[in-house]
Amino acid sequence: MLNFDLHIPTKIIFGRKAQEQIGKALKPYAGKVLLHYGGGSIKKSGLYSEITAALRGSGIAFAELGGVVPNPRLGLVQKGIELCRKEQVELVLAVGGGSVIDSAKAIAMGFYYEGNIWDVYETGQAITAALPVAAVLTIPAAGSESSPNTVITNEEKAIKRGFGSQLLRPVLSVVNPELFFTLPQEQLANGAADMMSHIFERYFTNTTHTDLTDSLCEATLKTIMKNALLVKADRQDYDAWSEIGLGATFAHNNILGVGREQDWACHGMEHELSAIYDVAHGAGLAVLTPNWMEYVYKDNIAIFTQFAVKVMGVEGGYRPAEAPILAAIAKLRKFYRELGLPSTLKELGIDESKLELMAQKATGAAYGAERPLGNFKKLLWQDVLAIYKRSA
Amino acid sequence: MLNFDLHIPTKIIFGRKAQEQIGKALKPYAGKVLLHYGGGSIKKSGLYSEITAALRGSGIAFAELGGVVPNPRLGLVQKGIELCRKEQVELVLAVGGGSVIDSAKAIAMGFYYEGNIWDVYETGQAITAALPVAAVLTIPAAGSESSPNTVITNEEKAIKRGFGSQLLRPVLSVVNPELFFTLPQEQLANGAADMMSHIFERYFTNTTHTDLTDSLCEATLKTIMKNALLVKADRQDYDAWSEIGLGATFAHNNILGVGREQDWACHGMEHELSAIYDVAHGAGLAVLTPNWMEYVYKDNIAIFTQFAVKVMGVEGGYRPAEAPILAAIAKLRKFYRELGLPSTLKELGIDESKLELMAQKATGAAYGAERPLGNFKKLLWQDVLAIYKRSA
Numbered sequence A, B: 001m002l003n004f005d006l007h008i009p010t011k012i013i014f015g016r017k018a019q020e021q022i023g024k025a026l027k028p029y030a031g032k033v034l035l036h037y038g039g040g041s042i043k044k045s046g047l048y049s050e051i052t053a054a055l056r057g058s059g060i061a062f063a064e065l066g067g068v069v070p071n072p073r074l075g076l077v078q079k080g081i082e083l084c085r086k087e088q089v090e091l092v093l094a095v096g097g098g099s100v101i102d103s104a105k106a107i108a109m110g111f112y113y114e115g116n117i118w119d120v121y122e123t124g125q126a127i128t129a130a131l132p133v134a135a136v137l138t139i140p141a142a143g144s145e146s147s148p149n150t151v152i153t154n155e156e157k158a159i160k161r162g163f164g165s166q167l168l169r170p171v172l173s174v175v176n177p178e179l180f181f182t183l184p185q186e187q188l189a190n191g192a193a194d195m196m197s198h199i200f201e202r203y204f205t206n207t208t209h210t211d212l213t214d215s216l217c218e219a220t221l222k223t224i225m226k227n228a229l230l231v232k233a234d235r236q237d238y239d240a241w242s243e244i245g246l247g248a249t250f251a252h253n254n255i256l257g258v259g260r261e262q263d264w265a266c267h268g269m270e271h272e273l274s275a276i277y278d279v280a281h282g283a284g285l286a287v288l289t290p291n292w293m294e295y296v297y298k299d300n301i302a303i304f305t306q307f308a309v310k311v312m313g314v315e316g317g318y319r320p321a322e323a324p325i326l327a328a329i330a331k332l333r334k335f336y337r338e339l340g341l342p343s344t345l346k347e348l349g350i351d352e353s354k355l356e357l358m359a360q361k362a363t364g365a366a367y368g369a370e371r372p373l374g375n376f377k378k379l380l381w382q383d384v385l386a387i388y389k390r391s392a
Helices: A018-026 A041-045 A047-057 A074-087 A098-110 A118-123 A185-203 A211-233 A238-252 A265-277 A281-299 A301-311 A322-338 A352-362 A381-391 B018-026 B041-045 B047-057 B074-087 B098-110 B118-123 B185-203 B211-233 B238-252 B265-277 B281-299 B301-311 B322-339 B352-362 B381-391
Strands: A004-014 A032-037 A061-065 A091-096 A133-137 A149-154 A159-164 A172-175 B004-014 B032-037 B061-065 B091-096 B133-137 B149-154 B159-164 B172-175
Touching (some): A047 A091, A061 A074, A091 A098, A098 A133, A185 A238, A185 A281, A265 A381, A281 A381, A352 A381, B018 B047, B018 B091, B032 B074, B061 B074, B091 B098, B149 B265, B172 B238, B211 B301, B265 B281
Parallel strands (some): A032 A091, A091 A133, A133 A172
Antiparallel strands (some): A004 B004
8 A cells, every 4th residue: 555645624515405605605715706618508408596505695796607518618617716706706506517516626726726727738747726615516526515526628739638726625515315316317327427427547556455446346336227227217316316326426535545556547548539529528527538448458367357346346257367358348348338328439529530640649659759648557649649540 | 324524523543653743733823822731740751841842943832730539520620611711811731631621612612602611511501602722642541632521520529520522522633652651550440441342332233234333433443453452562662553553533523423313421421430439440341341232132133243243253153143242252352351441340359339329420310310322222220230230
């Protein structure tokens, strides 16, 4: 086990009607907030009215900025920063899924940052201040509701980049599984693929002696897979959505990842797809992940055998060594398909014309600064290209 | 799944040499601290010198108070409160195991409390302020390093009582498994029994649809059991101690307990043993737990069957229903014995003369205010007596 720090200051308020507590809960942090949201589904659902009523009821003033899209854009972030400064807000309240929360985090740190906040995503330089962020979650997927991470797309440059800072962990997040009842199958599927990937990125490691986090990862993966199928069968299954909502949060707040080297190659490769083709992050991950697994498993047969047996429930002999592993990857593909996720880049509308460009962007080779992607197996751009080609 | 709030603001600094960071890490919180510890083993081990050097190195002044004993006493707490007021300290730094941290928490809230801090333990009344607490953990067991709980013994009244408040979660805890190398087998065993009980108190529930936390509990229990035996075989096994150290923290910071009704009858029954006979908490739990299980399992065969199969690895048929459950309890007893833990109250030096008194104290019947103990099965004093008698 490696040395680590773990600090999750986010307060999670979880359960039925939890959003009604948002006014009272935010009162200690702010007298005025930016209410940040997406395409307006929260107005149709009535959630907007509930939130604004709760804010007014607690005497919290608010400015508002809607319009966040999946793969959230830098342009709107910059608009949000200006608005927050002009309105002198004290907290950014995201009402939405991961895209809205990630956009809120970018605005929160941009508020104090002199210059273009994109610098931070490009250089990874540490930030020293950010407005507090809070969230009312409407899509369980990204785990942004208690993670320190944000991913933003620079639409002019067609680059999608992530950034993380403890200052960006939300102070407060409301998770009410009832709010998930109206999500379409596609968002359930994309969300499940994303949260599973957050666990895979931690699980597949060359660090040894990680019994506890191994088994916590396995438990969370199995819970998400089981309950995603339950929700597919009954979109109003509160209990199944609860498992997914809690699973999504635990998948990415890093309790599952402490003390182990993490990988993050699949996320890196997927960001290049989304940046150019604007595909759903979870769908991109579902395509890439099994192909990444097939490309890398020989580097550590032991952890992949453990995955096959403990997560995917592969039975039968372990000889030859690749047999249970390939069976497990096949089962994973089948699971993704069962949720309605794509298996190929082609299904995502991605042809082979830009695979090489994306591979070179993913490793930095396109910018003359290549560094290998991932830690489980260090991928050069030729490796990434090979994985993209397998995925075509 | 039940509604819940989860908020764990404690920062964990985990790993080799982690205690060297204590000065720098505490600097934002305090210019002067109370250094609180136990019987002086930290002076022999050199930890005291390391900690005081780190404090001095960061310009943090300190007063000090040693002498905390297992089942920490109210008398020393009151001394600590006076000292903190006189010295105007800003934080209480516990260097030790759960007893020292629990004592530190009592001092931290007593600092602001007008009147006798025992009131709070007796009435459970909410507190409104406490000094921040930090910890350098030397015994993995109680989980107090990131829990909101404290248990104190009023030695004059021979009563042991627990109290919890979010204000008592340490702001910072250092967990370095190297510090556990010198612990005797008895403390490993007592610690394992305590952390396992923290999970059992959460695991055995009548709440349904708790897939994720069920499986996280199971994963953590199995990890602790496996690694306790590894440490028994090699007291300097850093990796095995790491699993136990992380397991102890996760066992009681409530990530395993959210959304489910918890029980806490075994802890309640054990506190009566410790209060009168001053036995080790973990040893008392090891005696009582299997007897509690045998007394209550019929109330929820399903969760006990799950325990038998998923945690204790009982194989074979599930008919009759009690067969796997009784086999699992037998395996648990065997595991405790393998660690060197007692099976009977007699081995703890407890005869049958005060069983009735303790049963009446545990439920409050002794004070004319009986309320059932535990939630899995509501125990009246006659039930508690029956469990004590089974344990004799």
